[in-house]
Amino acid sequence: MTDDRVIAREDLDALFDALHRCGYTVVGPTVRDSTIRLAEIAGTRDLPAGVTDEQEAGRYRLAQREDAALFGFNLGPDSLKRWQLPPDRTVWRARRKPDGELTDFSTDARSGPAGMPDRIAYIGARACELHARAILERVLLGGNHPDPELRERADALIVIAVQCGEAGPTCFCASMGAGPKVTSGYDILLTELLDADHHVFIAATGSVRGEELLAEVPTRRAGSEELAAARATPARAAEQIQRKLDADWVKELLYAHLEHPEWESVAQRCLTCGNCTMVCPTCFCTSVEDVTDLTGEQVERRQQWDSCFAVDHSYMHGGGPARQSARSRYRQWMTHKLASWDDQFGTSGCVGCGRCITWCPVGIDITEEAQAIGAVTHGPARATPAKED
Amino acid sequence: MLASASDTATASAGPLVPAPFRLLAKRRETADTWTLELEPRHGTPLEFAPGQFTMISRGGCGEVPISISGDPDEPERLVQTVRAVGLATSALCEAEPGEVLSVRGPFGTAWPLEEAEGADVVIVAGGIGLPPLRGAVLRMLAQRERYGRLVLLYGGRAPDQLLFGEQIQQWREQGLEVLITVDSAGPEWIGHVGVVTRLIGRAGLDASRVLAMTCGPEVMMRFVVATLADTGVQSDRIHVSIERNMQCGIGVCGHCQLGPVLVCRDGPVFRYSEVERWMRVREL
Numbered sequence: 001m002t003d004d005r006v007i008a009r010e011d012l013d014a015l016f017d018a019l020h021r022c023g024y025t026v027v028g029p030t031v032r033d034s035t036i037r038l039a040e041i042a043g044t045r046d047l048p049a050g051v052t053d054e055q056e057a058g059r060y061r062l063a064q065r066e067d068a069a070l071f072g073f074n075l076g077p078d079s080l081k082r083w084q085l086p087p088d089r090t091v092w093r094a095r096r097k098p099d100g101e102l103t104d105f106s107t108d109a110r111s112g113p114a115g116m117p118d119r120i121a122y123i124g125a126r127a128c129e130l131h132a133r134a135i136l137e138r139v140l141l142g143g144n145h146p147d148p149e150l151r152e153r154a155d156a157l158i159v160i161a162v163q164c165g166e167a168g169p170t171c172f173c174a175s176m177g178a179g180p181k182v183t184s185g186y187d188i189l190l191t192e193l194l195d196a197d198h199h200v201f202i203a204a205t206g207s208v209r210g211e212e213l214l215a216e217v218p219t220r221r222a223g224s225e226e227l228a229a230a231r232a233t234p235a236r237a238a239e240q241i242q243r244k245l246d247a248d249w250v251k252e253l254l255y256a257h258l259e260h261p262e263w264e265s266v267a268q269r270c271l272t273c274g275n276c277t278m279v280c281p282t283c284f285c286t287s288v289e290d291v292t293d294l295t296g297e298q299v300e301r302r303q304q305w306d307s308c309f310a311v312d313h314s315y316m317h318g319g320g321p322a323r324q325s326a327r328s329r330y331r332q333w334m335t336h337k338l339a340s341w342d343d344q345f346g347t348s349g350c351v352g353c354g355r356c357i358t359w360c361p362v363g364i365d366i367t368e369e370a371q372a373i374g375a376v377t378h379g380p381a382r383a384t385p386a387k388e389d
Numbered sequence: 390m391l392a393s394a395s396d397t398a399t400a401s402a403g404p405l406v407p408a409p410f411r412l413l414a415k416r417r418e419t420a421d422t423w424t425l426e427l428e429p430r431h432g433t434p435l436e437f438a439p440g441q442f443t444m445i446s447r448g449g450c451g452e453v454p455i456s457i458s459g460d461p462d463e464p465e466r467l468v469q470t471v472r473a474v475g476l477a478t479s480a481l482c483e484a485e486p487g488e489v490l491s492v493r494g495p496f497g498t499a500w501p502l503e504e505a506e507g508a509d510v511v512i513v514a515g516g517i518g519l520p521p522l523r524g525a526v527l528r529m530l531a532q533r534e535r536y537g538r539l540v541l542l543y544g545g546r547a548p549d550q551l552l553f554g555e556q557i558q559q560w561r562e563q564g565l566e567v568l569i570t571v572d573s574a575g576p577e578w579i580g581h582v583g584v585v586t587r588l589i590g591r592a593g594l595d596a597s598r599v600l601a602m603t604c605g606p607e608v609m610m611r612f613v614v615a616t617l618a619d620t621g622v623q624s625d626r627i628h629v630s631i632e633r634n635m636q637c638g639i640g641v642c643g644h645c646q647l648g649p650v651l652v653c654r655d656g657p658v659f660r661y662s663e664v665e666r667w668m669r670v671r672e673l
Contacts, residue, residue: 285643343649
């Protein structure tokens with residue numbers, strides 16, 4: 001698109017103003033309950049200025065940075081999934097006539113129980129989130145029966161991405177080909193540059209909408225040093241990534257080892273709480289429930305996030321749950337993410353964001369589990385799937 | 390708010406909004422199983438291929454996947470055979486003629502009736518696994534000359550649990566060979582007793598000519614497949630209809646996974662060779 005521009009720190013609020021003028025609700029990272037959550041924010045004052053997150057398997061803490069970076073953290077538990085596929089929505093509401101016929105159907109495209117607004121601008125999306133967004137969109141809308149409400153949500157979204165300059169210890173996006181560098185999928189891409197007397201954002205546009213927005217913000221042309229610094233930013237993050245997963249081999253590896261003893265070992269630790277599925281930006285399982293008022297005249301079908309760790313997830317009348325043991329439920333989750341997702345939707349289900357590692361209360365690490373099953377990451381010779389169990 | 394009149398709701402509101410179908414008649418098949426005959430309140434008949442299913446509900450009582458048991462050549466009547474096993478299915482069985490039920494679909498894959506032309510078709514059904522095959526039987530009997538032998542092997546728990554008794558007599562007269570067995574029976578039962586797989590040997594099959602379709606409890610289908618394999622039927626000539634928890638019917642709710650397949654989207658009817666590897670894994 002157009003040449004990269006520079007937005008001074010003090011002019012970044014003009015971007016919020018422009019979005020608000022265009023009728024967008026701005027969603028972005030903000031500190032709540034000692035956690036960086038995604039929520040509606042009014043301007044840069046709501047961003048986690050000077051805050052960073054310390055993450056490890058089963059551990060998440062906020063800490064003060066020595067600078068005033070606005071995006072000097074990695075990821076919180078929320079993802080764009082909350083807006084692509086709300087955690088609780090009414091798929092339809094209807095009136096039940098005396099003969100049982102449902103009539104006067106309505107949906108909640110704009111006024112769901114979570115109060116989802118019409119048009120969302122998401123500021124702060126990292127590379128892994130853009131990949132996750134594309135994966136989830138493919139799952140929800142890529143089939144033969146796309147849901148028009150979810151289509152509308154997807155189309156109304158504006159994304160202002162942010163280039164990662166640091167990687168967290170649980171990040172492994174590079175292994176999944178999903179980061180750390182943002183390359184596409186944004187309307188505007190910001191790279192934050194910060195030193196003792198200099199706090200600016202290098203802004204690139206990726207769409208006409210992005211160009212129109214950026215035109216509303218005071219900017220200047222970027223200098224060559226600034227451009228070089230912007231280029232170095234994701235490269236610096238890439239160097240910091242510690243965790244790895246051998247994405248080329250993991251699918252065949254898991255398929256070849258569905259009876260591996262490691263499944264039992266991880267099941268000894270797994271609480272089947274489903275946290276990993278809730279924080280995962282691509283996990284899409286939902287269940288539906290019919291709700292009526294006391295007269296039975298008003299009927300609603302509600303859809304809520306579900307988890308394959310719930311024993312009822314695979315329940316069949318007459319047959320009980322297909323996956324009763326914790327072993328089978330962990331195996332389902334991990335093989336779905338890393339193997340069967342590819343058969344079902346033509347892409348991996350994992351972007352390497354590391355949320356499932358950080359937010360697992362017992363610190364189960366999907367990259368460690370993959371290694372334990374044999375996906376060693378030291379080259380194809382050792383990574384070749386062993387013979388079937 | 391996206392509000393619209395019910396007759397346009399399904400067209401505009403997407404795949405999760407059901408269409409109204411009036412219950413015309415219901416027939417009791419067994420103590421807990423009913424066949425419902427419905428017609429669309431608005432719009433066109435629900436064209437379907439035998440083996441496909443709908444998501445059906447009685448307002449506010451939950452929605453369930455039920456295979457269509459009607460005649461594909463009479464799509465103006467939607468026929469569904471429902472066994473009352475839970476809240477939603479019990480509500481459906483308790484519906485009275487005149488009531489309007491809610492239906493989405495049809496969804497899923499169909500029995501391979503064209504591929505079966507020229508073959509000896511062996512249908513192995515267990516219990517409530519027969520209704521999903523009824524449409525296939527009706528279509529093949531209507532086009533009887535296109536097929537070799539047509540054999541139905543049907544097993545139930547007890548004589549009073551068997552479905553479609555009188556119709557099966559008619560099917561016999563139209564050229565269907567039928568062997569029936571029950572797991573247990575009193576002295577008044579003069580037919581076979583034992584598991585349905587034991588009928589396979591009695592049918593005198595020429596394995597090289599067989600195309601098999603089976604539907605029933607998963608454990609039954611496993612043994613059916615193994616017994617057919619023992620008689621020399623290749624796994625790519627066996628088709629199975631698989632049951633899983635299904636809540637959307639369109640491959641987006643995640644409940645019906647069996648390894649790489651989404652049963653509602655890629656099934657419920659599968660060539661066995663395509664799912665054999667996954668059906669062999671316990672708790673997959």
